[in-house]
Amino acid sequence: MAAELKPIHSKADYKNALAEVERLWGAKSGTPKGDRLNVLATMIDAYEARRYPMDPPDPIAAIQFRKEQNA
8 A cells, every 4th residue: 555645844745745656657547557547647736836935027028038049
């Protein structure tokens, strides 16, 4: 049986969760492994949003960047 799911509080917890996601990658949705993968992915997303927040881009800079990419 897989270890109990616990919140991600530290970098070590985060690395362990990423390793387990890699192991479970490709699990079918609706199966116990697929459900575990879904929960881990949600927890990782929440941890990353809290630990590594990203500000939205400046609208003018985003338009200029897009124009440069299309040139």
